[in-house]
Amino acid sequence: MKIGVVGTGIAGITASISLAKRGFDVTVIGPGINSSNSYLAQAGVAFPILEGDSIEAHFVDTVRAGKYLNDRETVWFVLSKASEAHDFLISLGLKFRGEELEGGHSYPRVFTIRNETGKHVTRLLYMRARELGVNFMRGTVDELAAKGGKVYGVFVDDEFLRFDAVVLASGGYSGLFKFTAGSPSNTGLLIGDALMKGAPARDLEFVQFHPTGYVGKNGVFLISEAVRGAGAKLINEDGERFVNELSTRDVVSRAIYEQMMLGKRVFLDATGIEDFKVRFPQIYAFLMRENLNPYRDPIPVQPIAHYTMGGISVDRWYRTGLRNLYAVGEAACNGFHGANRLASNSLLECLVSGLEVARTVTRDRPKCRGVKEPRHHGYEPGDVEAIKEILWRRAGIMRSARGLKKGLRELEEVKADPRLKLLARGVLECALAREESRGAHYREDFPFTRKEFERPSFFSGVCRL
Ligand SMILES: Cc1cc2nc3c(=O)[nH]c(=O)nc-3n(C[C@H](O)[C@H](O)[C@H](O)COP(=O)(O)OP(=O)(O)OC[C@H]3O[C@@H](n4cnc5c(N)ncnc54)[C@H](O)[C@@H]3O)c2cc1C
Numbered sequence: 001m002k003i004g005v006v007g008t009g010i011a012g013i014t015a016s017i018s019l020a021k022r023g024f025d026v027t028v029i030g031p032g033i034n035s036s037n038s039y040l041a042q043a044g045v046a047f048p049i050l051e052g053d054s055i056e057a058h059f060v061d062t063v064r065a066g067k068y069l070n071d072r073e074t075v076w077f078v079l080s081k082a083s084e085a086h087d088f089l090i091s092l093g094l095k096f097r098g099e100e101l102e103g104g105h106s107y108p109r110v111f112t113i114r115n116e117t118g119k120h121v122t123r124l125l126y127m128r129a130r131e132l133g134v135n136f137m138r139g140t141v142d143e144l145a146a147k148g149g150k151v152y153g154v155f156v157d158d159e160f161l162r163f164d165a166v167v168l169a170s171g172g173y174s175g176l177f178k179f180t181a182g183s184p185s186n187t188g189l190l191i192g193d194a195l196m197k198g199a200p201a202r203d204l205e206f207v208q209f210h211p212t213g214y215v216g217k218n219g220v221f222l223i224s225e226a227v228r229g230a231g232a233k234l235i236n237e238d239g240e241r242f243v244n245e246l247s248t249r250d251v252v253s254r255a256i257y258e259q260m261m262l263g264k265r266v267f268l269d270a271t272g273i274e275d276f277k278v279r280f281p282q283i284y285a286f287l288m289r290e291n292l293n294p295y296r297d298p299i300p301v302q303p304i305a306h307y308t309m310g311g312i313s314v315d316r317w318y319r320t321g322l323r324n325l326y327a328v329g330e331a332a333c334n335g336f337h338g339a340n341r342l343a344s345n346s347l348l349e350c351l352v353s354g355l356e357v358a359r360t361v362t363r364d365r366p367k368c369r370g371v372k373e374p375r376h377h378g379y380e381p382g383d384v385e386a387i388k389e390i391l392w393r394r395a396g397i398m399r400s401a402r403g404l405k406k407g408l409r410e411l412e413e414v415k416a417d418p419r420l421k422l423l424a425r426g427v428l429e430c431a432l433a434r435e436e437s438r439g440a441h442y443r444e445d446f447p448f449t450r451k452e453f454e455r456p457s458f459f460s461g462v463c464r465l
Contacts, residue, residue: 003361004029004154004163006141006190009038010118010347011329012169013125013134014088014354019167020132022362027135027163029156030170033126034119037171037182037330038350041118042224042282043102044110045351046344047086048079050099053107055079062345065104065248066338067439068454069203074316074336078352085351086111092128094121102343103225103246110344115226116282118347141170141190146197147374150323160373165324165366167357168194168312172330173423174207176384177305178392181213181222187384191331192419194312195426199321200460202333204423205430206309208341208440209397211252212268213304216290220304223268223283225249225343230279232270235298250340250440253303257397260302267298303397307346309337309440310427313458317360318353321460324366328353335456339439382416387424390414395427400444404432426459433457433465 003019005012008030016026033039048058058079063070096117101108113120130136137156145153145160153162173188174180195201212223212234228234228245234252235241236259243255256266270276276294277284287294311333318326318334329350336349394407407428411421434457436450437443457465 001025001164001367002027002162003165003167004161005167005169006030006154007036007169007171007329007331008033008136009036009169009171009329009350010121010125011350011354012167013122013129014351015167015169015328015357016129016134017125017132018355018358019361020129020134022358024361027137028129029137029139029141029154031140031185032138033122035183035185036122037186038118038347039122040182040222041347042115042222043226044100044112044117044344045347046105046110046342047082047348048107048109049083049086050107050109053109057106058109061104061106062342063338065340065342067340067449068338069335069438069456070338071335074334077316078336078349081352081356082348085348085355088351088355089121092124094124100226102229103248104342115224115280121347140185143376144190144193144197144325145374145376146322147371149198151325152368152371152374155376158376158378160376162368164368165326165361168320168325168327168331169329169354170331172308172311174305174308176388176391176420176424177207177396178388179213179215179220179302179304181210181220181304181306187420188308188423189417189419191312192423194320194322194325195422195460196419197322199325200313200458201426202310202313202335202458203456204310204426204459205434205457206339206440207305207395207427208249208307208309209253209303210306211249211256211303212301214299214301218286218289221283221286222304222306223299223301224280227268227270227273227280227283230273232268232273235267235269236264237267238264250442253397254442256301256303266301268301269298270294271296271298307341309333309339309341318357319360324368326357326360328357339441379417379419383414384416384420386414387411387416387420391424391427395431398442398444399431401432404428422461426463429463430457430459430465433463
């Protein structure tokens, strides 16, 4: 049985290993292992497995961060699989260097490798997958091959590749916002494609903004929370502190944004961290390439789109609304993160969903036989930059009914791939429908949480909330 996996991040490669071990013929399609958000992941993976810690404690932290919008059964399910996910990595030969405490966690349970965890995990998974005979195909899937609510394969460079099942592991849609430190290829194109073909999306309005992005001549880079944890201070251009640096991401992002709206530049002053180079080698190397010496220079920072809690709606076993299509990792949403993701929970979800989807596929035994090649639409990308600008300005850190409605009108005028427009419309419409502030979603006109909105949103061309 032939399975196609789209995406070379941690979710996709984990799924490929797990499927290959079960005897499936697996092909992973993607642009290469180092162009994923997984590869960029710095801090680590949250596992509630140490003595003194518990699944209950991690559960409470996750649901608190998610502002009670999480699907509790899913949270319990994922966390109870953490020990299996940890052992899976160890069995491949991974050696974590330590366990750290991150914001929102009540226990030092974030397993890390020198603040460049994603790179080490991705490389190891890739090597193991190759050893198991997984085929890696360099390329970009431009469309799912679907007909009558069923997926038969994918199109790569206009060519139809037939698969019995497709596992979408193509990441989230933070790349559909103007500023992001993630991979620019993560625009959510295939989430929009799946939507267009009849698979609903869930919780699209929840986009996590990271407070301390650096936008420079070598691109956008993330200055991780751990730097603030190590004592770096946020100051404005007058040298004044304006926020508790250890507050949650949404609070710090809004505080920085407010300074920027006052016309003030914001800096992260890390000059007091004596062992910066040893503790943050990736960040140090990037800053030095930008001619910034963190021992001497305050680092200019601004919020950036970081992580999308929403995605293709999947059930607990990672099935989508289309037959033979499964989704894992950041591309999928079954309510694990709720309204805001707890730090380092996303790599955990990538591992658990990657391992679990192989069981689901084994049980479902999907088959694709004797169908004519489904239609390939050959959409042109068009003005994607205009969509990014609209989402950044109208569905960014602070939202309002006025801005969101304006964004929807502006979007109608944009000439771009209809699938990206559909996804962007989903973000704007669900953000408009959610007349409250909760987690990563902040409405200036409704700056409080409302009990009647304590439920997920679903989008399938219209928003249901
Ligand atoms: C800078 C940074 C630091 C982070 N740090 C952490 C951390 O410490 N801990 C944590 O838990 N999370 C962290 N995150 C979040 C985490 O890295 C991601 O949520 C996670 O890696 C997503 O994994 P994934 O496999 O679902 O998708 P990704 O890793 O994003 O991989 C998706 C892959 O699909 C490919 N793709 C996209 N579209 C197509 C297409 N049409 N055809 C073929 N391929 C396609 C992409 O190029 C990419 O290779 C961080 C994110 C960033 C950006």
